[in-house]
Amino acid sequence: MENPRLSIIIPAKNEAAAISEVVRDIMSRYPHAEVIVVNDGSTDDTAKLAQEAGATVINHPHALGNGAAVKRGAREASGDTLVFLDGDGQHNPADIPRLLERLDQGFDMVVGARAGASSHANTGRLMANGVYNLVASMVTGQAIPDLTSGFRAAKAQKFRQYLYLLPNGFSYPTTITMAFMRSGYPVDFIDIKAAKRKGKSHIRPVRDGIRFLMIIFKIATLYAPLKLFLPASALFFLTGVGYYFFTYVTQGRFTNMSLLLFSAAVIVFLIGLISEQITSLNYKDAENLAGPRQGTSSAPPQIKATD
Template sequence: MQGPGPTPVPSSDPTVPVPQPGRSGAVRDDGDHVVTPAVAGHPGRRNPVVEHVGAGEPVEREPGDPLVTVVLPCYNEAEHVMLEIERISRVLDESGLSYELLCIDDASTDDTLEVLTAAAVDYPAIRILAFRRNGGSGTARRIGTQQARGEIVVWTDADMTYENERIPELVQVLLDDPSYDQVVGARTTEEGTHKWARVPAKFVIRKIAEWLSRQRIPDLNSGLRAIRRSVALPYLRLLPPGFSCVTTITLAFLMNQHDIKYVYTSYAKRAGTSKFKFFKDAYRYILQVLRMVMYFDPLRVLMPPALWLVLIGGLKLVVDMVRHPFYVPASTILLVVSGILIGSLALMADLLVRSRDAV
């Protein structure tokens, strides 16, 4: 049986008490101190703890740490998160893999944190991180991966949509084939909200991403994936706070020649209310794809339009000189100068990328 953890230490910010990273925590704080409660009526049972953590240095793995960490972001999932915990715990127990289930309460306004705390009494593999303010699924996955003790980190959702029964299968791919650094559960159906708009929009964005990354991507933004933590850590700082975090980690791997394996899975209708906001999240989604490729390969984005502008401006200059010798319209000058400026920006951005990678 697991006894109480080491005495927590206060954070440098007195308003956010932080236990020792990844090793202990507390259910509540009392003034400037973190208090670990006893389990009333269950003297021999595991003492559930909640860690209040923020962004910081990744946790160093230690001997005896589990092989797998399942990062489970939770925001107002009180009605069904227990079903997801039972399902994930059952399949991982049956698989024989050593694991921890890292549940992250993203400042839920319902009883999600209380449900997680109660579940931790009966499921010893559960660890709980609690945010004091909502950070978004991307923030939850980033901090969860930093705080993970497992070498293989699994991302999934708590809304009953993904085939979490197949988590051991995704992990086994990484164990059997060291050439893969990420395994993605590629969905074969679309059951989300705004289906009439999501399907064509995601198809177009996926094709753009495939062109930019020069890779075939069956599912760009699946939330079910297994990742080698050591490979993912350098790219976590790039993750945005929202849903496009999965797009970011996919492109970050592909643009840096990390191989990704796709395993086709089904996708069920979600339980509870969707947090996806179509117009806002779609805008962020497109912007993130372009931002990521600009970050890794700006020449591929900026140089083609620059060359086209210079070419069109040059041809127009020839025509203008033939029609009106010694007269160059402002539109012609604008085309050529715009192309030169964009091309210069592309070269400068590429220089920054190369100098950054050389550090």
């Protein structure tokens, strides 16, 4: 089939324990869909097993990152609708029709939100995701039950608008979700049950602890920088006022520390203002660059799962 309506993309790195089962399950449900496995520098038989199961395999010569694999798959896919899921067996292909149904109802992206503690790898990950979701919900003003889920479906044309914004690492779901919301594209979340992964996890506590802090910062700066920089600026300013009052009462003068705090307030505010303008230009550029992909149409996906 030269131009399938549906492309299912699976980023995979050393997922030999599960990849064959995942691909076969998808192929049995969507025999006419384009199934792409992006092998991100695996050192096991991931690529071989995926190809034997019937998937189109794209190989990275060395590991570039989960986000890089997702971007490569999105570029190579020829379908009008893209579905992304992990190759470790956590995501159930039986949930794909539920994602596509919501797309047909007018949403541009639908995310499979992990429901319940059992759907998360461990308590630490559950707590971290809870903080992500809370911060993102506060910044956007919308309820976001799962910001970091890798199981999602999206309109291909709109998804490709933001490929240049997506990082090469594991935080790509955060970026693409916030990008869609920032641009006013409707995003929906449906509850899913995620199984325990098969094979070894790629999560590292120290590295991912640092990533946790970076994602929190990125959530705010990606969506609305002034919501982060304006309170920080106000804090510096109010601290400067308080310190000036203290020194005026006790010493009768204006000190260098007060001047430093006032200067910091102005600088932080200006950085936030410039960041806001850059963010707006980024999304404007994405919309200007977007165009219909040759050989595809904007009609909703027609492929249905087989029983």
